[in-house]
Amino acid sequence: MTFEIRPMKLADVVTVTLVDAIAGILVPWGPSAYAGELQKSSSWCWVAETIADAPLEYIPPFSAPMETIRYAVGDRALIGSLTLWDLAGEGEIANISVHPRYWRQGVGRALMLTALAQARQHNLKKVMLEVRASNEPAKSLYASLGFVEDGRRPGYYSNGEDAILMSKVES
Numbered sequence: 001m002t003f004e005i006r007p008m009k010l011a012d013v014v015t016v017t018l019v020d021a022i023a024g025i026l027v028p029w030g031p032s033a034y035a036g037e038l039q040k041s042s043s044w045c046w047v048a049e050t051i052a053d054a055p056l057e058y059i060p061p062f063s064a065p066m067e068t069i070r071y072a073v074g075d076r077a078l079i080g081s082l083t084l085w086d087l088a089g090e091g092e093i094a095n096i097s098v099h100p101r102y103w104r105q106g107v108g109r110a111l112m113l114t115a116l117a118q119a120r121q122h123n124l125k126k127v128m129l130e131v132r133a134s135n136e137p138a139k140s141l142y143a144s145l146g147f148v149e150d151g152r153r154p155g156y157y158s159n160g161e162d163a164i165l166m167s168k169v170e171s
């Protein structure tokens with residue numbers, strides 16, 4: 001599977017929202033939240049895109065009216081995204097998700113490496129994130145990139161789970 005990482009466009013926001021929901025993000029942002037991010041100079045959003053190797057259907061897993069997205073074989077298919085914030089000189093990974101069909105093929109790592117390169121370019125010395133305590137795939141992705149656990153927020157998520165705080169300091 002070959003894919004590319006490119007900046008998110010307004011035309012992507014509905015699919016990005018669907019991929020977040022399908023990937024199991026607990027409180028997925030809506031399309032308008034992503035559209036808002038695209039307007040901010042302190043926010044960078046990327047998507048991962050590949051050529052669909054089999055038909056792909058993104059059916060909204062929630063009740064809000066939203067179109068089903070269909071990709072035929074050979075279409076360019078949006079399969080993941082990441083949003084990075086510049087919070088007064090420090091980076092925060094606000095969101096990352098990859099469509100489950102494409103897990104464990106290097107897409108999440110490529111999105112993270114893009115964000116870390118942007119953080120370096122903008123002189124963000126520290127990059128932070130929050131992750132559910134039980135989210136082993138995400139925790140091990142972050143650890144493999146040099147993030148270390150530096151805090152915990154008990155009961156932070158709507159399902160009662162703790163948030164683990166992780167950060168990476170650029171040397």
Ligand SMILES: CC(C)(COP(=O)(O)OP(=O)(O)OC[C@H]1O[C@@H](n2cnc3c(N)ncnc32)[C@H](O)[C@@H]1OP(=O)(O)O)[C@@H](O)C(=O)NCCC(=O)NCCS
Pocket residue numbers: 023024025096097098099102103104105106107108109110130131132135136137138140141142144
């Ligand atoms: C977390 C997530 C983005 C990872 O995306 P991905 O494209 O599957 O990740 P990659 O293939 O780039 O994996 C990179 C590394 O992460 C770790 N990793 C990823 N999935 C893993 C799993 N299921 N179990 C253990 N480690 C895992 C491994 O270290 C892996 O490297 P390796 O494959 O060389 O061993 C993806 O699982 C996802 O979208 N999860 C749902 C949404 C989510 O939890 N977002 C994070 C919120 S904080």
